[in-house]
Amino acid sequence: xxxxxxxxxxxxxxxxxxxxxxxxxxxxxxxxxxxxxxxxxxxxxxxxxxxxxxxxxxxxxxxxxxxxxxxxxxxxxxxxxxxxxxxxxxxxxxxxxxxx
Amino acid sequence: xxxxxxxxxxxxxxxxxxxxxxxxxxxxxxxxxxxxxxxxxxxxxxxxxxxxxxxxxxxxxxxxxxxxxxxxxxxxxxxxxxxxxxxxxxxxxxxxxxxxxxxxxxxxxxxxxxxxxxxxxxxxxxxxxxxxxxxxxxxxxxxxxxxxxxxxxxxxxxxxxxxxxxxxxxxxxxxxxxxxxxxxxxxxxxxxxxxxxxxxxxxxxxxxxxxxxxxxxxxxxxxxxxxxxxxxxxxxxxxxxxxxxxxxxxxxxxxxxxxxxxxxxxxxxxxxxxxxxxxxxxxxxxxxxxxxxxxxxxxxxxxxxxxxxxxxxxxxxxxxxxxxxxxxxxxxxxxxxxxxxxxxxxxxxxxxxxxxxxxxxxxxxxxxxxxxxxxxxxxxxxxxxxxxxxxxxxxxxxxxxxxxxxxxxxxxxxxxxxxxxxxxxxxxxxxxxxxxxxxxxxxxxxxxxxxxxxxxxxxxxxxxxxxxxxxxxxxxxxxxxxxxxxxxxxxxxxxxxxxxxxxxxxxxxxxxxxxxxxxxxxxxxxxxxxxxxxxx
Numbered sequence: 001x002x003x004x005x006x007x008x009x010x011x012x013x014x015x016x017x018x019x020x021x022x023x024x025x026x027x028x029x030x031x032x033x034x035x036x037x038x039x040x041x042x043x044x045x046x047x048x049x050x051x052x053x054x055x056x057x058x059x060x061x062x063x064x065x066x067x068x069x070x071x072x073x074x075x076x077x078x079x080x081x082x083x084x085x086x087x088x089x090x091x092x093x094x095x096x097x098x099x100x
Numbered sequence: 101x102x103x104x105x106x107x108x109x110x111x112x113x114x115x116x117x118x119x120x121x122x123x124x125x126x127x128x129x130x131x132x133x134x135x136x137x138x139x140x141x142x143x144x145x146x147x148x149x150x151x152x153x154x155x156x157x158x159x160x161x162x163x164x165x166x167x168x169x170x171x172x173x174x175x176x177x178x179x180x181x182x183x184x185x186x187x188x189x190x191x192x193x194x195x196x197x198x199x200x201x202x203x204x205x206x207x208x209x210x211x212x213x214x215x216x217x218x219x220x221x222x223x224x225x226x227x228x229x230x231x232x233x234x235x236x237x238x239x240x241x242x243x244x245x246x247x248x249x250x251x252x253x254x255x256x257x258x259x260x261x262x263x264x265x266x267x268x269x270x271x272x273x274x275x276x277x278x279x280x281x282x283x284x285x286x287x288x289x290x291x292x293x294x295x296x297x298x299x300x301x302x303x304x305x306x307x308x309x310x311x312x313x314x315x316x317x318x319x320x321x322x323x324x325x326x327x328x329x330x331x332x333x334x335x336x337x338x339x340x341x342x343x344x345x346x347x348x349x350x351x352x353x354x355x356x357x358x359x360x361x362x363x364x365x366x367x368x369x370x371x372x373x374x375x376x377x378x379x380x381x382x383x384x385x386x387x388x389x390x391x392x393x394x395x396x397x398x399x400x401x402x403x404x405x406x407x408x409x410x411x412x413x414x415x416x417x418x419x420x421x422x423x424x425x426x427x428x429x430x431x432x433x434x435x436x437x438x439x440x441x442x443x444x445x446x447x448x449x450x451x452x453x454x455x456x457x458x459x460x461x462x463x464x465x466x467x468x469x470x471x472x473x474x475x476x477x478x479x480x481x482x483x484x485x486x487x488x489x490x491x492x493x494x495x496x497x498x499x500x501x502x503x504x505x506x507x508x509x510x511x512x513x514x515x516x517x518x519x520x521x522x523x524x525x526x527x528x529x530x531x532x533x534x535x536x537x538x539x540x541x542x543x544x545x546x547x548x549x550x551x552x553x554x555x556x557x558x559x560x561x562x563x564x565x566x567x568x569x570x571x572x573x574x575x576x577x578x579x580x581x582x583x584x585x586x587x588x589x590x591x592x593x594x595x596x597x598x599x600x601x602x603x604x605x606x607x608x609x610x611x612x613x614x615x616x617x618x619x620x621x622x623x624x625x626x627x628x629x630x631x632x633x634x635x636x
Binding site: 025033034036037038039040041045046047048049050051052053054055056058059060062063064066067070071093096098099 | 113116117119120258261264265268269313316317320321323324326327328329330331332333338341342426427428429431432435
């Protein structure tokens with residue numbers, strides 16, 4: 001009886017997949033949180049409303065980034081985009097400081 | 101129907117989305133199934149709690165009277181407390197619940213949270229009933245997963261975001277929404293599982309998308325607090341401004357009698373266009389600085405935002421009213437309301453329940469499809485396939501038996517037994533996981549059928565055991581017009597029938613029967629072709 005076994009996974013494959021999964025889960029969260037927070041900080045109007053819009057939209061960004069991170073084949077594109085977006089948005093929010 | 105021509109980029113997108121969809125669904129599927137099933141049951145949380153305390157049959161009284169009788173009880177038992185919380189009964193909850201918070205003692209370590217009491221709404225006397233978590237158990241489990249705080253909520257959040265991404269990728273993967281709506285081919289092996297998954301997903305897609313996104317919003321303050329931190333140096337200010345939390349004043353030290361709260365409740369109801377209050381919070385009772393905060397019920401309202409009005413307990417003067425909400429807070433309130441479903445009347449609540457079951461069916465059929473798609477004829481299953489199959493049995497077939505065991509334990513554990521509420525909860529998990537372990541001893545196909553048959557038997561046993569251990573069985577309840585108990589027993593028989601049907605379909609005879617040639621040919625399709633079929 002033959003074994004119904006998928007193709008053997010090599011160590012480099014596993015390492016790439018681990019890096020992609022890590023970037024997808026945490027990088028997408030960081031990018032979504034950073035952009036939603038920057039949006040909330042910059043939106044005109046009341047602080048409460050701006051914060052709420054940021055929170056409401058954040059999950060859509062998170063899911064969208066996560067899907068793109070697995071659709072784009074080049075991890076060397078995915079990782080810089082997601083971690084870069086997170087770093088820029090979070091850094092900008094820090095520089096702006098808490099809304100007075 | 102001939103699928104439209106697809107561009108290479110579109111085809112690549114659909115294929116990558118199909119791959120992601122399968123893996124997201126698999127990784128989170130077992131927990132999502134449990135979240136869907138227990139969350140769906142939670143639409144009847146108050147009714148389950150009432151069923152689990154059959155001793156209680158309190159009279160229905162107006163909210164003002166229930167509040168006054170509860171205050172009389174609290175004045176007798178704890179007049180010097182810091183705060184009294186009074187949860188008023190409505191047409192779905194039988195009893196008034198009260199909870200008192202003691203004044204903090206700076207010289208003593210923080211006291212343990214006091215227990216909550218159930219009172220007769222008419223008399224204010226404590227109600228004696230069996231200790232149980234009731235419907236609250238299913239509700240809490242569906243987002244806390246019986247894992248210590250905050251890890252259970254985080255795990256539920258990760259699964260929910262996987263679900264959201266799975267829905268989005270599933271939508272992109274599909275091209276035949278309208279056709280899939282009407283396509284269900286029985287007894288066609290993998291095709292049937294794919295059809296069942298598509299039908300349950302497409303049929304209730306707006307509900308699934310809504311319930312997943314709004315589920316994330318219910319805990320957004322925990323999952324995504326950063327926008328608030330960018331705008332508020334003190335996050336508590338956000339809550340105060342967003343939800344209109346009343347100021348928490350200090351006691352003056354001067355005694356003053358607490359005015360009757362009935363007129364305050366009536367005044368609040370008039371302000372809210374006749375909406376009834378749900379909760380009354382009295383701070384510093386019998387002090388000149390006492391406040392009475394009346395919170396609006398979310399029943400019958402689409403928004404679950406907790407509007408409130410605060411009165412002086414000593415003078416009756418209106419001190420504070422939660423401000424009207426802006427578009428974003430109103431949106432969040434409606435999202436929360438849509439998820440909780442408190443606005444729903446009986447018909448809409450049953451609709452929610454049935455849609456929730458389609459959600460569980462969508463996840464369950466997706467999990468089964470993963471294994472069916474990868475099983476090859478005349479080939480021994482690889483380790484991952486066997487593992488997933490066993491986990492599928494453990495989640496999809498064994499959990500319902502665990503839930504039935506929780507309800508049966510409520511009737512079979514003696515009412516006065518110590519820690520019986522914990523024992524009921526423990527019964528669910530012992531039966532669930534114990535059965536999953538036992539199912540390993542049986543061939544997979546046989547384990548599916550046996551466990552589903554056991555689920556059917558367990559759910560059938562619920563009305564029988566209820567009739568044997570209480571005087572509120574199906575027949576006497578129908579005679580006396582006790583429709584909650586009639587409905588509960590009928591629902592259990594309905595679930596039993598569903599499980600029985602599933603057991604009958606899963607019975608191994610279908611596996612041993614010689615497949616017809618066309619069917620065998622379909623089963624033998626190569627994986628790539630099957631993937632293509634799913635994408636198309």
